[in-house]
Amino acid sequence: MYKIHLLLLLLTLSVPFNLFGQQASVKKPAAARIASNAAAKSINLQSGPMVGYSEMREVMLWVQTKKAARVQIRYHETGKQTPVHLTNEVQTNRQTVFTAHLLADLVEPGKKYEYDLLIEGQKVSLPYPTQFQTQNLWQWRTDPPAFRFAVGSCTYVNEPDVDRPGKPYGGGYEIFSAMTAQKPDFMIWTGDNTYTREVDWNTRSGVLRRYTHTRSLPEMQPLLASTHNYATWDDHDFGPNDADRSYWLKPVTLEAFKLFWTNPNYVFSEGCAGTFFWNDCQFFLLDDRTFRAPNDMPDGPAKDYFGEKQMQWLLDALTFSHATFKFIVTGGQIVNPTKAFENYSTYGTERDRLFKAISESKIPGILFITGDRHHSILHKLDRSGTYPLYDLTVSPLTSSVAQPRADELKQPTYVDGTLVTERNFGLLSVSGPSNDRVLNIKVLDQKGTERWSRDLRASELK
Template sequence: MYNIRCVLLLWLFVNPLLLVAQSAKTPVAASPLQSGPMVGYSDMREVMLWAQTNRPARVQISYHEAGKATPAYLTNEVQTNQKAAFTAHLLANQVEPGKKYEYDLLIEGRKVSLPYPTQFQTQNLWQWRTDPPAFHFAVGSCTYVNEEGTDRPGKPYGGGYEIFTTLAAQKPDFMIWTGDNTYTREVDWNSRTGVLKRYTHTRSLPEMQPLLASAHNYAIWDDHDYGPDDSDRSYWLKSVTLDAFKLFWANPNYIFPEGCTGTFFWNDCQFFLLDDRTFRAPDKMADGPGKAYFGDKQLQWLLDALTFSKASFKFIVTGGQIVNPAKIFENYAVYGTEREKLFKAITDAKIPGVLFITGDRHHSILHKLDRSGTYPLYDLTISPLTSSPAPALAEEVKQASYVDGTLVNDRNFGILSVSGPLKDRLLNIKVYDQKGAERWSRDIRASELQ
């Protein structure tokens, strides 16, 4: 009996040590979260959220009104899979207008602990009740994330990722990504595997995650997230990149089966998200009626939608510069016949409140095109976020349309604010560099665009 007791006591003492030693050799399982969560579109009755895992997993989101732990609601549950790049679109449809919500990401039924706020909001039901609420939103384009082995040799093309931390600190209601939101490379252009890998690589940038998790996100594309540099309607894999775009973004609608054209509202403003690649003729084609940029089908929808819209400001969002008259690079001026057709149609239909928001050029600048007998057309170019900056050409800043003092040749982003009573809405534009220093500010009243 004595010997048995000694053996038992020895086992009880040694066994925990063995367990500790064994656990020290066992690696901790990597987190199943690849990127996100991201807040997508917002409306009064529903909000779309998004997340990506790195392996098959059950994903869901629990949410509740801010400051109230109960009642809590659940989105649909999604089983992520490799075909869809392990992405999940999660619909929060038990919400009320004009509320703020906090949420938790659940993977395999377990809460994922995140070191930053996760929140979203629904839009306000202000019509026939009050003046529209004030709001502010962020704008940026050209996000290059370096990857050793696939980048071009030499100085890294991307950098300054802390700009997303600076941007998130502004706490915008939403963010508009105006194209080149990822940069596909030679290793990506010819395969679905490559395209999905590139989208995943960019979306996984750690500095980007807090912004994605707390500001609503809307996007269009330009050449680099669509295909190769300067790509047009001839790109052979555009159906694959469109699928990737829809997997990785959470826009509210797509007007056509092909392309990323869409629209959304925020209070009294409407945003028209245009696709400048899917229908685009080659740049080198001779200008004329057959040289499409947006193409007849997209242009007709745009003009119909602008005519119908009662928005105070009608923001047309697209990748390349529209107002800049310099016939260089991929500016709309290179497609002069279609450009004049669009401008004439806006004038003839007496459509008020139109402004353009663009990207692409790796510098920020404001152009203002004066038009006889009607209001001027503004084009706000905001670029780049993390790609290498490129200065405007001398001939561009000599154009009559250039608004003096608005050229920024550093990495930067824009914060646009809309405020004031419905009959006197004010748009304020501020441009900040990657460290958060304000570079310039301008006001435009809706009454000036009548």
């Protein structure tokens, strides 16, 4: 009986009634109204917040709402409650699929910050850390700081109504929790970051819906919220499978890419190529789709992969760069000599030109990071009179796994013991004094278990 009376009392307290037994229209206490409003704003959050690029004087953040709303980021230095700063406020709208880029520009170099997402002026409570950092001003002062970053490609998120019949192609979404647990400084998404489908390829509505669907994966949100993110694309987030420069909707997928990612720059008006720095390393995010000739075109000088404009920019930028490690990031494999699938070797004329130019210019410190192949592997190309070229392929994150062809494992470039044929991600660390920097490469499975590890000294790439 006591339990029944207590239950009735709780019900009475939770729903006010007037003297006539009707629900009263009494005003909620201020604290209750604020909590209710905050809950309503949380419901309007579609995906994010995501931490984008980091520089010494600014950091870009991103968010997507479900409907039009005023959004803003409030932030302060970790360990200090004041001063508190606000980004620009953005009114999300249907035309930009309710996404917003929010600039934190009242920051100092080498600091860590905590932040809150505000929707309609109310804080959105999230069950995981929301934080970002600025890059260090180390030049002429100290050795470059150590850092580490995650890499991965091929993120397929199932949608049964429009997926092909049969076994689901995507899965293992817990990989994003394993990545978050490693606490990388940043993440590089190396292509196929979403998979557009038949229902998406011909309309802007379809493309934006697919980008939204993938970005809204719950398991992905903690990683986005506390790790800086950079990206390039490959065929599936660019267009249909094996899509090339002829894809009719590429201006729309480029618009979607720029709406959903926050790279610090785009060096051409067309395509997503760009670059960024982290401490003493430079990353070149290459676009292997916008200028690409069809795969079945006969090889020769006219068969573009990166294309003349992008190739010249890359060679100039590599020559200009003084970075210890120069990471060239793109979708398809570069070093693997097997002329199969969409490997760069099927564009042999341009590939030979790139390798020759790197040798003749005596550019040190170059490594390739690639994806696409739905397995991870390390290739090493020995070159006469100079250092070898490495190509680390990391794939897939959540797509299905694929085996390499048997002849690929017989190539002299294959580094024995580096093949991983399960869902996985890469974790790369750069450390050591400026005159002896070391790159450690690890590949971990979807649960975060290490599959292999290799060290590579900067002195080996000179």
